[in-house]
Amino acid sequence: MALVRLAHCTLGVSHYSLSVLAGRSRMLRVCARRLLCTSSTGSHKSGNFDPDKVIRVTEGNSIKRVWKILRDDVTKLPGQSVADIKVPYETDIVIIGGGIMGSAIAYWLKQRNPKGFTCTVVEQDPKYTQASTVLSVGGIRQQFSSPENIQMSMFSADFLRNIRKHLSVLDSDPPDIQFNPQGYLFLASEAGVQTLQENHTIQKEHGAKVVLLNESQLKSKWPWLHTDGVVMGSYGVENEGWFDPWSLLSAFKKKAMSLGVQYIKGEVVGFEFEKIEGAMLAETDEPYMKSKNVLIKADDDNVYPLQFAICVNACGHNAGSVAKMAGVGAHKTHSVLKVGLPVEPRKRYVYMVHAPTGPGLDCPVLIDSSGSYLRREGLAGNYLMGASPASDDEPDTSELTVDYDFFNNRVWPEIAHRCPDFEELKLKSAWAGYYDYNTLDQNVIIGPHPVHGNFIFANGFSGHGIQQAAAVGRAVMEVLFDGGYKTIDLTRFGFERVIDNRPQFEKCVV
């Protein structure tokens, strides 16, 4: 049924005439479908939830079902608070995860055809206390080694520059992301010079504005820099810097909501599947089970099924577990379905310090050859610094507590060595956030699953997601509405490389 509705969306012919009528006719359509369909929706469920707590509108005899639907429609009167809206019965496209990726994808989808389909974003924590988006440092750079990453960042910079045009909601103040055009400075020691130069060639080829500087040039440009051990530096002169990720997230969310995207609070606890007549899995001769409903646990601890046609996975660090619920990696023997999504949370710390004698306004986002990074925050002598731990030293991800020994043993000594002004500093505060780390190759996994064609990935950004959000949203829109990538070709980053174990490495991961 949902497929047929989507086909209507594509042709737009009969759906146009139906959508012109008021909501009442939509209710009648839903009634008719509920009356006609059988009481059990699917013969296969997955996930961890209590089956007794699932509230279904399809249960009971036909009179009861009509009464329930009519009652729900009447109680949804204008003036009711948003908190009373639980989970809708159905939607065309459901996006799991309401962070920067989910909101950007929702915006790009809806702005293409606001009336043509319904879109719902499921977010388990509307305060975003553990979301990677708001805990990120908010940098944007074009200094990558993969051409697609460079192009995505360049497009995002373009998008952020024109944010007033794209994301203004009428009668509200235009969004201001407070962009700081300072640029990233990557420092390379003897060991890393070769890689730096190769990356520089690729970056220049694709239009990034970066320059290479030798040791004396670095010293003359930034006198406070201690260039001991540094052979070369790569500096981005345009379209690089940092901005406020919270403003960008709320700008995307507000614009998406103004276009008609519905944000609901709920936790995804499972999926329900249905058998497709005549479709069999090739290897195992089982019937193919297509995901039909996503089970969402709302505030009242009840689980509601939400029927969808297409599901987009934009969960951030929980992407692996949600994908498993949807059948990616849940099968025991099938060669494609047994491969799970290789995205897991990795904890990263950010420390805010105050250094009265620190570098002034010309402090770039400094990425030292040892891996530690530093950037200025505000005008009062505060700085943010951090580092990615070595791969065998990864901290435990069960809670977002901060480890100050890591600052004392790794971050501070490395930054103080590079910039002696930081010998004396005061640690003001710190926080921890998750990277949605792609354990295969630290690059995005994007596109539909080869078998579950209605499940789209947008995961695994490994620390550079905030700067690619606008481009990723557009890419997912092109995949769903144009049938393929039209602007930046991200076929190389599809899920197929995970199945074939063909990593496409990104060398510049901070």
Added chain:
Amino acid sequence: MAAPMRKSTRAIAISVQLVRQHYMRQQVQAMGMLSWVADKVSITRDQMAYLQKDVDWTLAGLQRRKKLQREEKELQDQEFLPERHKILGPDLAAAHFIVARGGAVMFVGQQRWHRADAEGKYLLPDKYVAGVHVEAVDASSTSLRYEGFDNLVDLRFIKSLILRNCPLIDDWCIGRLHHYSDSLEHLDVSGCPLVTDRGLGSLHKLNCLRHLVMKKMPGILHLPLVTILIEEMLVNCKVEGADYTDSRVQQQVSEKFALLHEQSKVEWDDHSHLQDNSSESVVPPTLVRRKKKSAAS
């Protein structure tokens, strides 16, 4: 002088009109026999979205649409035209671009500003002349924007750039000025509402900058403080910003600095009070700063 540009934009506008008319004619024909037509002509998603769009017929909606159309036109007007640069060369093309939009230019070796008169007429060569280079550009109070800087490329002798009271010059434009890093000596951005301390902080890329004027910046909250920081950053440059030698201003600056410190001042001996952070109490610094600013101001 400005003729080549106008013709080509009109040509583009006419071809777009023709294509649109063709599609509208197709739509009108399609509405008659839907099922038959669905086989022959597939209505694309974008066409359907255009048909389903709500048209806001209120006065405010009409004004909004007119404003959008005006902005589109301005954007098209400031596009880079390769023909202009082919015929005139980079310096004269930039001169024509600026003067035609209400600005003024001065050439190397001359002392007079070339500006359009009240009727919009001006006298500049209409073909490439060797040895003519732009030394100063005055685009004050014009609608010059980021895309307009595409036309001001390859100005190797430019020494002075005056952008006083330009409503559309923002931090992104200032970040783009690094192209003139080898020659620009004088920059004036007074009165530009969208320029903030973040954009001015990227001026260290201009190696030859000797004189920076930033008086009356509506976009900067703590102008005396920012003036001091910019002076510290640009050691060889004379910065004309807020006068921070005035004792009253000094008092204000020290109060504001103390306030900024106060926001993040923490008396502690060990890290224990920071370690028991449940997810509610860990608030990113940017959020805290914004809340306190509204309380203070």
